[in-house]
Amino acid sequence: MPEMLDITQAIEQAGGNPDLAKELFTMLLKELPDQKYKLNQAFNDEDNQGILDVAHKIYGATAYCGVPRLQQVARDLEKAIKAQSADVSDKIQEINTAFDELLMNGQTALEQDWL
Secondary structure (H helix, E strand, C coil), X not given: CCCCCCHHHHXXXXXXXXXXXXXXXXXXXXXXXXXXXXXXXXXXXXXXXXXXXXXXXXXXXXXXXXXXXXXXXXXHHHHHHHCCCCCHHHHHHHHXXXXXXXXXXXXXXXXXXXX
């Protein structure tokens, strides 16, 4: 399974700017609780379009933050919804695990040296 955070990748995705990489990661962390809530609400409401919309937004946000695990599970969730797959609930559980891991460890990651 990919890493929770890949600082080298985050810096590359931010055009080689460590300060920008850190800022983008911080913005992602601030958005995660709201996105997690919206995703789970859509899942509980059996709103596949809502799930797809949130998963797509999360996947797009991960393209600039160096969070390969969240990026992968968001992509997998998008694919499962589009394919009307039976394993959507498993994918929801996986993305919630990735959210929780980032929320629990994100502040510590921000305190690391990003140079």
